[in-house]
Amino acid sequence: MPEMIWMEEELRALASEARERTLRDTDAVPGRPGYVRRGGRILLNLSSNDYLGLSQHPAIAEAIREALAAGCGAGSGASRLVTGSRTPYRELEEALAAWQRSGAALVFANGYMANCGVISALVGRGDVVFSDRLNHASIVDGIALSRAEHARYRHNDMAHLRRLLDKHKQARRKLIVTDAVFSMDGDAAPLRELVQLKREYGAMLMVDEAHSGGVFGPRGEGLCHALGVQADVDVHIGTFSKAFGLYGAYVSGSPTLIRWLTNKARPFIYSTALPPALAAGLLRSLMLVQTEGAHMRKRLAESSARFRADLREAGFAVGEGDSPIVPVIVGDNAAALRFSEALEAEGIAAVAIRPPTVPDGTARLRFSLSAAHTGEELADAAARIRDIGRRLGVLTG
Template sequence: MKGFEYLQEELDQMKEEGTFRTLVSIESEQGSKVVINGKEVIQLSSNNYLGLTTHPRLKQAALQAVNEYGAGTGSVRTIAGTFSMHDELEKKLAKFKHTEAALVFQSGFTTNQGVLSSILTNQDVVISDALNHASIIDGIRLTKAARKVYKHVDMNDLEKALQETQQYRKRIIVTDGVFSMDGNIAPLPQIVELAEKYDALVMVDDAHASGVLGENGRGTVNHFNLDGRVHIQVGTLSKAVGVLGGYIASTQTLIDYLIHKGRPFLFSTSHPPAVTAACIEAVDVLLEEPELIEKLWDNTEFFKEGLQKLGFQTGTSETPITPIFVGGESLAHQFSDKLLEYGVFAQGIAFPTVERGKARVRTIVTAQHSRDELEKALEIFEKAGKELGILR
């Protein structure tokens, strides 16, 4: 069928540049090791920080919910798709995040889109960190608000943006809590101080901090002892929580408003019983099994130090997200392919996900990894790095 030749030309160019990639199919459960093309390899690319995707309590909760409530809900939340378990999950999340209320969306991506597009008009301005996640960027694009982008974690530039936007009805500063490609943590205390100085709102996307930072994994707001001083907390249920979805934790006023105005919430079928029940159980696991987070950080420290001792450049990472910078787009993918050949699955990340010239292989350590697995992975990274000239 004719019509997409212009797209094929672009794909052909990507193939010539060595940046065209195919999807990798995993043939096993998501664990510290996975099976790819019939071969067991060490998994270092998943967001399964605490290993909850296969936690026995979550699996049992999901199975029981299917047996009792069925495979789906059959409706959006505002018509006939709110089950009592949805209410239970949101109350549990609000208590966990130390906020008045919470609301669950279909994904972290749609949460950012739904929140930003709903609460801002052309009378407002959104002030965004330059390296915020794509879901924040797309959420901003859906608004009619003015926009300012400040240099990454540059508080002087943020203050300048606040000074230049005092004529707007509302100003909202939006930042990732943990930046997903670099693994660094936002300077939230300074952001909150500036917001209070200039009467601005603060919105934090804690997708990669939920389950990782703060008491029992409550996120960056709790990590910095800022409970009650951040207006909007967004998180996911599909990374450390191990299941699927996104949520916003805030005031009852904002939650009530989003129930009426949040388009992804209004026009998407609610989470099926298995997902909802597993998410509820995951919050209980966070509260009752803190040793998982302790193991995550022990593994992170060991692996990060190992990479740095070998001579890899890991940037400003402070979290289990540890990028290995190689520069060229094609080289990042070659490195990833070589690692897989030797027994480690760690995906290359290149433009347009990150800037040109800043391509990397991004690794994420989990609580499931054994010390033997991490030592073996470091041996493989050293071997592949030397073969490709990344290590000298």
């Protein structure tokens, strides 16, 4: 089709800059959540967000089977506001609200829809959203959909945020939005300082715990609870696709907030509900996060600290933080791709992250660890990463 030629031209430009993405079949390895199968080979998986290794937990699979056998159905058949609101959702939301010690909770199809739906329901024209420059794309897109003014502050720069709040202090509504743990850098937001600014300027505060839920907090509630600031967070977002090992997302907050979102969050209103059996599996996963998750979180924290230290000692430019996300900055797109390919040849799955996901000139290997990995596996992986880095010239020392 001649009218589509522009696509081919743009794709060629992406390929020339080592920025084109392609899909590759990658299968689970039954009984080994820390590994994947690709091209007939089993690889150590250092790119997954399965932080607690729950994606293959037998109790979760059994809960889903039980729900299906009980006749709850493979699909909901409609939006929850039509005929699709089933008992498993209510039970899950009640358990989420109790876990978060909030008044209520609401389940969304995924984190992208949750962020887009919540932000566009809370603010609009005449309002201002103050957003960290490294926030997830779903937050950026939610702000665009809301039609509110987007005031981006430099990453974790509270002085810059204060200046922006001063500039827009007369705005009708002010919403501060941040990731708790940043997905491509692995560092944490200064939540205590954000709470202080929120109070001072009369703003709402929304925190996305996608990469910290299940990982931090006494019962895996997230970084807000770990720091004791949860009561000052107006909107708490979390996902089930990472530490929970499944799919979906939730919002927790006051009963008034949840009533408002039920009536105003378009991705919730106009989407068919998650499969009811999945909701039953999510409820089981939530119980595991709170019970079995304690020793998993301890092991994950220790493994992450050791792995980060090993790579830093080898001479890599490793991002700061204490999360299981350990980025190694390479810089050049093509060099990051070569590094990823060399790692796969050595039995390690580690994806090269390139612009626009990260800023230009900061292409990286984003290593993402799991409690399913043993200390020995990670020590061996760190040694292989070091050797390959030297061979490719990423390490020169």
